[in-house]
Amino acid sequence: MNNNRIMVVDDEKIVGDMTKMSLEQDGYAVETFLNGEAALARLREQEFDVVVTDLKMKGIDGMEVLRTVKKLYPETKVIMITAFANLDAAIEALRGDVHDFFPKPVKIKELKASIQRALVK
Numbered sequence: 001m002n003n004n005r006i007m008v009v010d011d012e013k014i015v016g017d018m019t020k021m022s023l024e025q026d027g028y029a030v031e032t033f034l035n036g037e038a039a040l041a042r043l044r045e046q047e048f049d050v051v052v053t054d055l056k057m058k059g060i061d062g063m064e065v066l067r068t069v070k071k072l073y074p075e076t077k078v079i080m081i082t083a084f085a086n087l088d089a090a091i092e093a094l095r096g097d098v099h100d101f102f103p104k105p106v107k108i109k110e111l112k113a114s115i116q117r118a119l120v121k
Contacts, residue, residue, distance in 0.1 A: 004119055005046070008032045009039040009053040009065055010081070015104075019052065022108045023115070036060025040068050047073050050099075050118050052111070055082035070097055077118035081106050 006028045010016045016032035023030045031048075033039040037060050039053070051069050055062035066078045077099040100114040 002027045004028050004050070005048045006030045006115065007039060007042070007048040007051045007053075009034075009036060009051065009057070009062070011035060011054060011057045015054070015081075015106075019106075019108070019111070023112070026112065028115075036062070036065050039065055043068060043072060048076055050077045050079065050115050052079045052081065052115075055080050056084050066098060079111070079114055079118065081111075 006023055008016050008019045008023075008030060010019075010032070011034055013034060016034065020030040020032050031042065033042065036053075036057055039051075040060060043051075048069075051065065053062040053065045062080055062082070066080065069076050069078050078097070079100045079102070080098045081102045081104055083104040099118045102110065102114070
């Protein structure tokens with residue numbers, strides 16, 4: 001078991017559940033959240049090594065999650081996922097220092113590879 005902490009924020013419960021299950025099989029400590037508000041509350045209590053967040057969510061969206069993560073923990077890597085992938089969203093995310101950007105549905109193998117790259121210090 002490794003001691004890397006991963007946060008997954010997605011308003012689709014099935015996405016969070018499946019990602020959590022798959023990452024935990026690789027030994028990661030994973031916490032999932034259905035909205036940005038709950039995720040940001042947790043981030044104020046606990047640092048994570050990687051945050052995987054959906055871009056489009058009601059209320060606090062993925063860009064706000066990204067900005068808050070980078071403000072609180074500049075070294076934490078953020079991976080953005082979205083069903084609404086377009087060039088403008090990708091450019092905005094990259095300007096916000098996102099580590100990686102994936103359209104949904106995310107291939108778990110690609111997500112795991114991105115997480116592994118993010119954890120190389």
